[in-house]
Amino acid sequence: MLTLTMLEAKHPLAKSFKFAFDGIKVAVERGRNFRIQICFAILAITLGFWLKIAQDEWIDIFLIINLVLILELINTSLESIVDLVSPEIHEKAKIAKDVAAAAVLISSFTSIAIGAVIFIPKILILL
Numbered sequence: 001m002l003t004l005t006m007l008e009a010k011h012p013l014a015k016s017f018k019f020a021f022d023g024i025k026v027a028v029e030r031g032r033n034f035r036i037q038i039c040f041a042i043l044a045i046t047l048g049f050w051l052k053i054a055q056d057e058w059i060d061i062f063l064i065i066n067l068v069l070i071l072e073l074i075n076t077s078l079e080s081i082v083d084l085v086s087p088e089i090h091e092k093a094k095i096a097k098d099v100a101a102a103a104v105l106i107s108s109f110t111s112i113a114i115g116a117v118i119f120i121p122k123i124l125i126l127l
Contacts, residue, residue: 027073033104034072041065044115051122060118064111071107075100 027034044061053061078100086093 023073027076031072031076034069034076037068037072037108040111041069044111044119047115047119051119051126053118053122057118060114064107064114068104068107068111071104075104 028038044065048058048061079097082093082096
């Protein structure tokens with residue numbers, strides 16, 4: 001039986017962090033959509049500083065950035081797994097990939113809506 005102590009010996013904390021950072025590196029290097037999401041995150045953060053948004057608005061911005069990036073990572077992971085187990089075109093594989101992509105799309109649209117609610121009134125005041 002595999003115990004927690006055995007797992008800890010097999011994968012020390014530092015090694016677990018390395019695996020996670022390797023995943024981020026792969027996502028940045030190979031994931032066009034992940035890079036696009038990062039650019040939008042940087043834009044939102046830059047706008048937040050420029051418009052001096054409130055603390056609760058920062059929380060909203062960081063939560064939605066986090067959600068979109070996490071869903072993008074999960075989508076990429078799921079696509080890789082589906083491609084591995086079903087390299088040929090299969091209807092159920094397509095459904096899995098399309099639904100995961102839809103989750104990213106919905107969160108992206110939501111992030112645009114949240115950004116609009118936070119940023120547009122502040123931009124209009126400046127005009």
